[in-house]
Amino acid sequence: MDKKKSKLNFKNKITNFSEIKKRIFFLIFSLIIFRLGSFIPIPGVDTGSLSKILKDQHGSMIEMFNVFSGGSLNRASIFSLGIMPYISSSIIIQLLTFIYPSWKELQKEGESGRIKINQYTKFLTVFISFLQAIGISLSVPNLPGMKSLIFHIDFYFYIIAVVSLVTGTIFLIWIGDLITEYGLGNGISVIIFSGIISNLPSAIINTLEELRIKNLSLINFLIIIILIFSIIYLVVFIERSQRKIIINYSNRRHNGYFNSFKNSSYLPLKINMSGVIPAIFASSVVLFPITLISWFKENILDKNSWCNFIFLNLQPGQPIYIFIYTFLIIFFCFFYTNLAFNSRETSDNLKKSGAFIQGVRPGENTSNYIKKIMFKLTFINTIYIVFICLLPEFMRKMINVPFYFGGTSLLIVVVVIIDLISQLQTLLLSKQYKLSFKRANLNLKK
Template identity: 30%
Template sequence: MFNTIKNAWKIPDLRKKILYTLLIIIVFRFGSVIPVPFLDISKLGELMSEAGQNSALGYINMLTGGAFSYASLFAMGITPYINSSIIMQLLTIAIPPLERLSKEGEEGRKKIATITRYVTVVLGLIQGVAYYFYLRNSGITKYSAGGAGVFTAFVIVLTFTAGTALIMWMGEQINEKGIGNGISIILLAGIVARLPVTVGSLWQYLQLGQQGQPQYFVLVPLFIVLFLAVVWVIVFMNDAERRIPVQYAKKVVGRKMYGGQSSFLPVKVAMSGVMPVIFASAILSIPQFIQFFVNPTGGFWKSFFDAFSQTGWLYTLLYFLLIIMFAYFYMSIQYNPLEMANNLRQSNGTIPGIRPGKPTADFIAKILSKITLIGALFLAFVALIPIIYSNLTGMHGLMMGGTSVIIIVGVALETVKQLESQMMMRHYKGFLD
């Protein structure tokens, strides 16, 4: 990985893209600590510390890279854009006009991207209003009475919404002029910024071990070993693939014979990358945003919202199911078994033992279903291990959960592969040896 980055740095074009991506990340981190006006940040800090890292507030703060705890310009994070992308991808399948747009090539995709931006701004506005009401009810806003209160609300909500639009724009700029996927890179920047919090939490648990709780002398090293093991599994599964054998028939053209060779169709086990985890996390953050409007202190609804905390049983179950669902959703977008079977038949290729046409399509669909299930279970397993470990050991407040690890490793590997592919396009083969 480091050799690839070093070699890419030697290419002027790629060096500009890397520097541009770093510039966007720096701007994002600056915006994450600039508070919006008319807020008492000290009271907000006290509220966040009382809520704890495993509460709804702590979870949202993790997704925004700490921007939420500062009530900063980027307090809403990239979540509205992710939710908007999910909505548009689902509507593209369900609504025929949008489906036709998606098949019109580049122009159709541009129109869908424009609609996605509008939906993002609307979602950002809704979440900004929710956050404002939460801050006002907590006594954190200033000048909340009379005409001054209306002006304060307008400025705060508008600032949050503008921050959402700015993050969306920065993600798109990374896609166009930088390296990697814009959404993933911004999420990665926020998560990496929380690494010192995780190190500090581990140090505090070691201090507890010196104060008469020796079990942490075992649990803290075990967490580090588990973290390294999860990273290794992610790297291993990222390269794992199922190869479907293909035999091409021989044909004579003039005096020459073509074909007759054996090949294979590679199907990656983790074909959808980190996107199912990102989308599942974004969906599960919705009930926690609802708490900004309604925050019950007891009864059924209190138990309901507690179940959606990171340590809640309902959160764990839905997280597992949503990861599997989005993994199959991405498989259906990326692979079309019928189209793959038709391409094989047109190129005189067959899968040994399988008849061309529909039997081949059914066989490929069966393979894809099995591989997708394995990849989805792997993602769910990695995402849920830290949650289960935290509940069993009582080591809460560790911001480096399974979701964070998958995003960090997955985005790093995808970005390096993109660098390698761009170097190969420039015929710098020697750099890849």
């Protein structure tokens, strides 16, 4: 009997870890597909000459866009649009759910409402990616020095380019959904993460080369390393930090006896309730006017053009860029936290479960109390995200960092790694619970 039990436990452990392995292998396989797709060029484009031209865009918004697409823009890949159209459509849909009550009700419908909102987001993504693909395919031949990159410009080239770019974006969203369902972490965030990480080897090599030829001093190199590790430590510390509100439970009688439940617990409120969403959304909104202006590049050639003014001042490191970027981060921090956490619903749930906060009356007073705490936490969160996102911009100006070192990129990388580890730990814990239940049933049968 003991041998049978040990064999059963061994089989359960194998099935337990095999499921986690399947998720990990599926995640790796999906990322390999994404990386392979980023090397498939749009038919009719000279990718070698394009990469040489884009190397001169160091420190510009184009370099930032190239990093988010995992270098796909540099290679004129079918994934050049990346998932930026999806992010733009997510912003629009979430704004609509905040403005229109009928859309807001969809969020309260649970899973069915979430599926509908997700469908609307994808439909809008196709529309936005279609517009951006048309704009890029029409504007690239008109850019200075870009006409020679296209082997033959005709109607068929525009059709093929638009279809390739739109299909690439749709495929990335599909892969992202599969990663979310069958892999680990949020698929869209993981794709952005892998795109950023893919540029890490070349960035290290370029930095070491700059250090070797003494374009970068040893002191500045050490400062960069120390700051990067300090920022990573700060991100991990804040992401793990919580404000715990002590919750008390009133004693309940059942058949004349008190229930033997704990009389108190706590309500955990994360400092960064919005995650990396504000940084991603802010970057996407800043990129949008640059994308529009690139459609009319001929106007930018005029030095007195307002397009030229916007194009030059919305580059990383410029004062106007920093001001708009900061404002957008603050706006999306408060906006998304308000969407993700409803103090009124939390207060009602506490009241229904017989829970209360010491010294605060249940209902409206509890809701206002939680709302005040969330406002303070969100205010701290905005300072934290603005600091993380803008510090690298100042570093690039003062230390002349020889690679794209964006706070948004670093924040996404660290947060996605934390989420992957947390989800992996949750899966392992849930499997352990299932195993213990199976063992308990086995003992009962015995």
